[in-house]
Amino acid sequence: xxxxxxxxxxxxxxxxxxxxxxxxxxxxxxxxxxxxxxxxxxxxxxxxxxxxxxxxxxxxxxxxxxxxxxxxxxxxxxxxxxxxxxxxxxxxxxxxxxxxxxxxxxxxxxxxxxxxxxxxxxxxxxxxxxxxxxxxxxxxxxxxxxxxxxxxxxxxxxxxxxxxxxxxxxxxxxxxxxxxxxxxxxxxxxxxxxxxxxxxxxxxxxxxxxxxxxxxxxxxxxxxxxxxxxxxxxxxxxxxxxxxxxxxxxxxxxxxxxxxxxxxxxxxxxxxxxxxxxxxxxxxxxxxxxxxxxxxxxxxxxxxxxxxxxxxxxxxxxxxxxxxxxxxxxxxxxxxxxxxxxxxxxxxxxxxxxxxxxxxxxxxxxxxxxxxxxxxxxxxxxxxxxxxxxxxxxxxxxxxxxxxxxxxxxxxxxxxxxxxxxxxxxxxxxxxxxxxxxxxxxxxxxxxxxxxxxxxxxxxxxxxxxxxxxxxxxxxxxxxxxxxxxxxxxxxxxxxxxxxxxxxxxxxxxxxxxxxxxxxxxxxxxxxxxxxxxxxxxxxxxxxxxxxxxxxxxxxxxxxxxxxxxxxxxxxxxxxxxxxxxxxxxxxxxxxxxxxxxxxxxxxxxxxxxxxxxxxxxxxxxxxxxxxxxxxxxxxxxxxxxxxxxxxxxxxxxxxxxxxxxxxxxxxxxxxxxxx
Amino acid sequence: xxxxxxxxxxxxxxxxxxxxxxxxxxxxxxxxxxxxxxxxxxxxxxxxxxxxxxxxxxxxxxxxxxxxxxxxxxxxxxxxxxxxxxxxxxxxxxxxxxxxxxxxxxxxxxxxxxxxxxxxxxxxxxxxxxxxxxxxxxxxxxxxxxxxxxxxxxxxxxxxxxxxxxxxxxxx
Numbered sequence: 030x031x032x033x034x035x036x037x038x039x040x041x042x043x044x045x046x047x048x049x050x051x052x053x054x055x056x057x058x059x060x061x062x063x064x065x066x067x068x069x070x071x072x073x074x075x076x077x078x079x080x081x082x083x084x085x086x087x088x089x090x091x092x093x094x095x096x097x098x099x100x101x102x103x104x105x106x107x108x109x110x111x112x113x114x115x116x117x118x119x120x121x122x123x124x125x126x127x128x129x130x131x132x133x134x135x136x137x138x139x140x141x142x143x144x145x146x147x148x149x150x151x152x153x154x155x156x157x158x159x160x161x162x163x164x165x166x167x168x169x170x171x172x173x174x175x176x177x178x179x180x181x182x183x184x185x186x187x188x189x190x191x192x193x194x195x196x197x198x199x200x201x202x203x204x205x206x207x208x209x210x211x212x213x214x215x216x217x218x219x220x221x222x223x224x225x226x227x228x229x230x231x232x233x234x235x236x237x238x239x240x241x242x243x244x245x246x247x248x249x250x251x252x253x254x255x256x257x258x259x260x261x262x263x264x265x266x267x268x269x270x271x272x273x274x275x276x277x278x279x280x281x282x283x284x285x286x287x288x289x290x291x292x293x294x295x296x297x298x299x300x301x302x303x304x305x306x307x308x309x310x311x312x313x314x315x316x317x318x319x320x321x322x323x324x325x326x327x328x329x330x331x332x333x334x335x336x337x338x339x340x341x342x343x344x345x346x347x348x349x350x351x352x353x354x355x356x357x358x359x360x361x362x363x364x365x366x367x368x369x370x371x372x373x374x375x376x377x378x379x380x381x382x383x384x385x386x387x388x389x390x391x392x393x394x395x396x397x398x399x400x401x402x403x404x405x406x407x408x409x410x411x412x413x414x415x416x417x418x419x420x421x422x423x424x425x426x427x428x429x430x431x432x433x434x435x436x437x438x439x440x441x442x443x444x445x446x447x448x449x450x451x452x453x454x455x456x457x458x459x460x461x462x463x464x465x466x467x468x469x470x471x472x473x474x475x476x477x478x479x480x481x482x483x484x485x486x487x488x489x490x491x492x493x494x495x496x497x498x499x500x501x502x503x504x505x506x507x508x509x510x511x512x513x514x515x516x517x518x519x520x521x522x523x524x525x526x527x528x529x530x531x532x533x534x535x536x537x538x539x540x541x542x543x544x545x546x547x548x549x550x551x552x553x554x555x556x557x558x559x560x561x562x563x564x565x566x567x568x569x570x571x572x573x574x575x576x577x578x579x580x581x582x583x584x585x586x587x588x589x590x591x592x593x594x595x596x597x598x599x600x601x602x603x604x605x606x607x608x609x610x611x612x613x614x615x616x617x618x619x620x621x622x623x624x625x626x627x628x629x630x631x632x633x634x635x636x637x638x639x640x641x642x643x644x645x646x647x648x649x650x651x652x653x654x655x656x657x658x659x660x661x662x663x664x665x666x667x668x669x670x671x672x673x674x675x676x677x678x679x680x681x682x683x684x685x686x687x688x689x690x691x692x693x694x695x696x697x698x699x700x701x702x703x704x705x
Numbered sequence: 706x707x708x709x710x711x712x713x714x715x716x717x718x719x720x721x722x723x724x725x726x727x728x729x730x731x732x733x734x735x736x737x738x739x740x741x742x743x744x745x746x747x748x749x750x751x752x753x754x755x756x757x758x759x760x761x762x763x764x765x766x767x768x769x770x771x772x773x774x775x776x777x778x779x780x781x782x783x784x785x786x787x788x789x790x791x792x793x794x795x796x797x798x799x800x801x802x803x804x805x806x807x808x809x810x811x812x813x814x815x816x817x818x819x820x821x822x823x824x825x826x827x828x829x830x831x832x833x834x835x836x837x838x839x840x841x842x843x844x845x846x847x848x849x850x851x852x853x854x855x856x857x858x859x860x861x862x863x864x865x866x867x868x869x870x871x872x873x874x875x876x877x
Contacts, residue, residue: 087838230840354793385785387776387845391738396842403835410813414777418811424741428801434740435732443734 030187031637033670035120035153036384039075041702042137043102046700054672057665057694061674062693063680068701069674070216071095073642076672077213079119079131081145081178084206085217088230090167091143092135094574099136103700114138116549129185130156131178143167145178149185172202179205191254193239196232196395200257200540206239207233211623212635214616216642221404223615223667226592227400241590244623246632247555252546258545266539270294270532277303277525282516285474286312288522289466290529296537300529307515308471311458320515327508330428336501341492348500355479359472366469373462380455387451391444394437401437410587448512453483463488478507512657550586558630559587566592572656574615583615594618610650617657621664628667639664640672662689738773744805747772747845749814751835752825754849756856759824763796764860765806770797772845785852785863794865 038051049436050072059486061069074093077083080215084091091100098115114137120130130148134140142164150159164171164178171177172190180206183190192200212224218226227236273292281288307319338345404412411417415424425434434442482500489499563585570580578594588591592615620639626634637659645654654677659670675682730747737743760768771781777797783793786807806823809815814829825833836842849855 089838135717165727230838297837301706385775390737392844393743394740396746397737397740397742399839399841400742400836403832403839403841406743407832409812409814409832411808411814412832415741417809420749424808425739429733429735430740433730433732434735437740440734440736441733514715689742 031635031668031670032186032639033122033135034672035077035122037072037075037120038119038165039071039098039702040116041098041102041112041475042060042114043104043112044488045104045108045110045704048102049102049702049705050701053478054694056668056670056671058661058671058673058689058691060682060691060693061672061696062694063674063676063701065676065697066313066698067094067676067699068097069676070642071097071701072135073213073215073640073672073674075117076119076640077209077215078135079117079133079145080209081131081133081171083208083214084204084207084231085209085228086218088227092558094135097700097702102702105698105700107701110120112136113355115438120156120285122153123185123187125187127185128149128153128156129182146182147178147181164201172204185637186634191243191250192257193241194234196234201233202230202232202244203239207231207236208244208634209636211244211639212638212684214642214644215618218406220613220616221408223612223619224619226406227484235589238588238590241623242648244633245558246627246630246634247558249555252549256543256546257415259539259546263536263539263543266532266536267294267563270529270536273525273528273532274452277522280472280521280700281305281518282467284518285471285513286518287471288518290525294536295533297530297533300533303526304530305522306519307511308468308475311475316515316519320512323508323511323515327512328507330501337494338489338492338496338498341498341500342494345449345486345489345498345500347484347619349490352479352482356476356483359476359479363469363476364471365464366472370462370465370469373458373465377458377462378596380451380458384388384448387444391441391448392623394441394444397437411412416473416490416504427676446501458643489573543631557631558626559585561629562622562626565625566618569615569618569622569656569660572660573616573617573653574612574650574656577608578610585619610653613644614653618639621660622658624664624669628664628669633667637669638671642672642674643676644673645675645677651681651685658685658689662691665690719827727820739801741805741808743842744769744801745812745814746842748802748809749825749829750831750836750845751840752815752823753833754852754855755835756854757824758820758830759822760855761822761857762802762806764855764857765823765861765865766799767797767803768849768855769799769802769805773799774849776819778848781864784852784865785830792865796864811820 030626032056034055035049036053038049041048050068051553059464061072063069065460071094073100074083074095077085078092079093083089086093094115094117096112097103098112100112100119101109102112105110112558115135116132116138117135118132119128120128122128134142134144145164145166147162147164148159149162150156161175163183164181166178168177170185172179174180190204191204195201206228210227214220214225227240229236233239238249250264271292271294274292277288277290278292285308287306287308289301291301305316306313306440307316309319309322314348357367401413401415402411411424415423416422423434426432428434485499485503487619566585567580567583570583575583582595583592585591586596598663620641624635624637627633628637644657659671661673665671738747747769747792748765751765751772752760755764755768767781770777772778781795781797784793806815809829810817814832816824816826818824837846
């Protein structure tokens with residue numbers, strides 16, 4: 030669905046008089062011709078600001094508007110007045126004929142610039158009567174929450190924005206700020222470079238590629254979306270698995286048993302049933318064996334008469350000596366376990382510290398990739414190409430013994446491998462710590478039992494001879510307690526085993542679906558759309574008169590969506606013969622061809638809006654400009670809206686516009702804003 | 706020493722290689738903080754955070770060391786916010802600073818003033834502003850924000866000065 034501008038009003042309250050510029054836009058090609066410093070960029074950026082999209086220009090939260098809206102405005106009386114308050118009101122409509130009006134304060138008025146007031150209605154006239162809804166922008170959640178303006182705008186456009194991979198791992202929404210650079214070229218920095226200038230601070234990996242794929246409506250992005258959904262589901266399965274395994278582990282631990290449930294999700298082939306063990310006199314044996322032993326002993330005790338204390342005095346003395354030895358032995362073992370526990374804990378701390386350092390380096394390398402992109406945008410070769418400004422040799426090579434530093438990508442891959450190893454080592458150490466703690470707890474319980482036995486036997490040796498033996502009564506109670514606990518754990522493990530079987534099945538299915546999607550080749554539909562984009566791009570380059578390179582050599586790389594010269598990324602570089610004016614021609618062709626190809630694509634998501642602020646940079650030839658205007662006129666006839674702002678020669682402009690249907694935006698006076 | 710000397714160990718003989726020996730340069734990994742791009746960007750951000758967008762070499766050594774490592778950052782912040790700077794002084798040395806400064810000056814990003822202070826040039830300022838507005842190196846930027854606007858006197862007041870330096874300053 031497309032976005033069509035209907036009307037814009039810029040309001041400024043100065044210390045001397047209120048100023049205003051208001052205009053309605055035509056449905057096709059709109060031309061604003063005015064001299065430099067008139068305020069054309071203020072108008073274009075007013076549109077961006079009213080749509081809360083200034084984040085596409087920089088991470089700064091300062092409104093991108095000119096001084097006439099922010100600091101000092103020129104008055105027709107040749108005087109200047111301080112700006113007290115300013116705001117932009119924009120009305121637009123979509124394909125369904127629904128209207129949206131937005132109003133945003135740029136300065137003063139006691140209103141935050143993060144607030145955008147909105148009105149939505151089925152007709153333009155109704156906008157005056159409907160209730161206002163306040164939304165927010167440039168804050169967390171503004172693209173996903175119901176009152177976030179970009180959520181509202183995406184809904185208005187009928188776009189469901191996909192999740193895309195980020196530089197730092199994980200995924201994020203393909204924000205509107207990463208799509209609108211394909212619809213607007215601003216005057217100051219927009220015409221530098223061959224490709225659209227994308228906001229790198231959003232941290233989206235391959236942002237240009239993802240944005241162009243979405244705008245063209247390639248199924249590749251759908252595939253990524255489906256893959257993301259599968260990954261999310263896999264993550265849910267992993268979480269459910271860990272929760273179920275933890276339930277079995279903690280249930281066993283509560284009864285002083287040891288369960289061998291894997292906390293990591295696996296498929297059915299690798300799945301091992303949960304195995305539970307009990308500590309019997311210092312040895313871990315299968316629970317079923319321990320249960321049989323305890324049941325036999327209990328049955329034997331219950332079948333025999335209760336022995337009196339006097340009858341077992343000799344035995345009690347021997348048992349007392351043995352119990353005292355046990356207390357000493359277990360105490361010693363416990364100390365050893367405690368020592369080992371602290372060693373393993375020290376290992377874990379060291380591994381965590383190393384992991385933090387590896388992750389910090391990973392972050393620095395990821396930053397470096399983006400610094401290089403920025404260096405390339407701003408033309409700083411020492412940053413973009415890592416070249417010495419004096420001898421033109423690569424700089425990083427000097428810092429390694431072999432004289433050849435690995436590339437950033439290779440270093441990142443190595444860092445990732447080290448990170449994986451460290452995580453694995455830490456997991457193993459944590460598991461070892463868990464085992465040690467469990468064994469220590471079991472020993473601690475044995476120690477308590479042995480101490481209790483010592484106390485009981487001492488009591489029994491001094492008690493009345495005819496009294497029943499306390500030791501035997503206590504053993505019977507202990508055995509009953511153990512048998513009950515064992516039954517509880519067995520029931521719990523059976524339930525968890527069943528749950529894990531279901532999850533293992535689901536895990537296998539999801540992995541198989543993911544593999545199928547990952548191996549799928551590009552669809553024919555995608556190939557056709559890309560071929561159309563390429564063909565339009567080339568034919569326009571020909572019409573605009575590209576001279577630096579043969580047009581046949583230039584194409585759009587489907588892997589990066591960047592224009593390439595015989596497979597090498599195209600950039601303004603006088604040494605390979607790409608002139609500055611040809612860079613501008615390439616840029617025109619890229620934007621217009623993208624708009625045409627997306628309009629032609631049934632699944633495309635172009636806003637149907639293109640704003641060119643001063644496109645005639647580098648004194649491009651009049652013939653080229655004429656070809657561009659003719660092309661824009663033709664695109665506008667297909668239901669697209671174009672705003673073309675220029676300070677070029679008026680007679681020349683009139684000549685190239687002759688015969689091209691267009692609307693001329695009013696430009697009275699010397700400045701955009703005039704007294705009300 | 707003769708061949709029969711029992712203390713003389715037999716000299717190991719190299720085995721003849723079975724195939725022709727081929728040698729090639731092996732790329733070695735280089736940490737992010739050692740790479741020129743990162744160091745230049747860090748230097749620009751540091752100078753941007755300093756009062757007057759300029760700093761002395763001694764300041765730059767300490768501040769580059771501060772950004773190099775999380776442990777360094779923790780140490781410096783503890784000293785920066787610590788109560789008693791009279792009892793100790795914190796200084797540090799970044800071995801790659803001279804190289805970074807040479808490159809920055811050769812690229813026109815940094816200028817050396819007559820006083821010997823290193824200052825951001827106009828293009829360096831534009832690049833530093835772009836780094837900030839693009840939200841690059843956000844961890845390093847957050848670390849610098851924690852120090853506020855960095856002046857030379859304020860920095861040494863917080864990090865302490867060696868006794869001799871204090872005396873010299875007083876005499877001057």
